[in-house]
Amino acid sequence: MPQDSRDVKPDARSRRREERRTEMVVAAVEAIREHGPGVSVAQIAAAAGITKPVLYRHFADRGDLQRAVGEHAAGMLMRRIYPVLAIDAEPIEHVAAVIDAYLGMIEDEPQLYRFVVANPAEPVPGAEIAQDVRGQIGALLTTLFGERLRAEGRDSGGAEAWAHGLIGMVQSAGEWWLDRRTMSRDALTNYLSALIWGGIAGVAGIDAPTANADILRLVPDPQVEDAPGAAGDDAAGPTGGSAGGGR
Numbered sequence: 389m390p391q392d393s394r395d396v397k398p399d400a401r402s403r404r405r406e407e408r409r410t411e412m413v414v415a416a417v418e419a420i421r422e423h424g425p426g427v428s429v430a431q432i433a434a435a436a437g438i439t440k441p442v443l444y445r446h447f448a449d450r451g452d453l454q455r456a457v458g459e460h461a462a463g464m465l466m467r468r469i470y471p472v473l474a475i476d477a478e479p480i481e482h483v484a485a486v487i488d489a490y491l492g493m494i495e496d497e498p499q500l501y502r503f504v505v506a507n508p509a510e511p512v513p514g515a516e517i518a519q520d521v522r523g524q525i526g527a528l529l530t531t532l533f534g535e536r537l538r539a540e541g542r543d544s545g546g547a548e549a550w551a552h553g554l555i556g557m558v559q560s561a562g563e564w565w566l567d568r569r570t571m572s573r574d575a576l577t578n579y580l581s582a583l584i585w586g587g588i589a590g591v592a593g594i595d596a597p598t599a600n601a602d603i604l605r606l607v608p609d610p611q612v613e614d615a616p617g618a619a620g621d622d623a624a625g626p627t628g629g630s631a632g633g634g635r
Contacts, residue, residue: 409446412436413456417500420457425503429453458504462521465493473528479536479588484581486525487558491573494562501566522559526552533588546588554584 415436419427422435429450433443447453472485494501529551537544558580565576 405446409456412438412443412446413453413460416453416457417460420499420503421497424499427503454503457500461497461500461504464497465490465521466524468493469525469528473532479532480581480585482529482532483554483585484577486529487580487584488573488577490558491562491565491577494566495573498566522552522555526555529554550588557584 412432416427416432419432419435423431429440429443432453433440436443443453447456468489469486472489473482475481475485477485526548530548533550534544534547537547561576561580565571565573571579
């Protein structure tokens with residue numbers, strides 16, 4: 389006999405509700421890929437095989453749904469970044485790998501990126517998600533830069549400022565590149581890596597590659613599939629590539 393819903397424990401109901409919410413977020417991502425950042429709630433509900441009233445039983449409003457999609461997208465990005473930072477490598481390799489992972493994400497998921505970060509119709513709900521991701525990456529890079537500078541006997545006081553400056557530069561350049569595509573992803577990764585690490589190394593007195601060096605060949609090929617703190621389905625994007633793949 390079918391189990392009476394009254395016999396289902398509250399924690400089981402809560403888990404099932406969370407599972408349904410996750411299924412709807414995944415469907416929302418598919419709808420965004422198909423219809424773009426201006427996707428309607430009706431289109432998202434249709435992708436999930438439900439009606440708008442059913443969707444709104446799981447999300448307070450469109451902003452709540454966009455926030456959940458933003459968290460999902462953040463997990464996809466961090467799942468690319470954590471493995472490359474977990475590899476023992478030189479700072480320039482890590483810088484290039486982080487830049488390549490970020491550019492790979494927006495290259496594979498341009499519509500999702502615009503929905504979360506650059507959607508003019510709903511700029512507020514995703515803003516704190518993007519800020520949180522920038523904070524996570526900034527903290528990781530601050531540690532990376534600080535450790536290297538201290539190992540060189542240098543002042544590490546600028547590590548945090550440099551880390552967050554790197555994030556802002558890459559995000560701005562990435563958005564420009566996504567719209568213009570006047571160079572390859574490899575070329576942009578090389579240019580940004582040389583500029584960023586070259587600048588830090590110049591200030592700190594550390595050896596760095598020249599601006600025309602083939603930095604991308606240094607990008608690690610991570611073998612870590614489930615990095616600590618990673619979350620979200622479709623973590624490698626629709627192509628299933630790693631942070632260093634898909635170029």
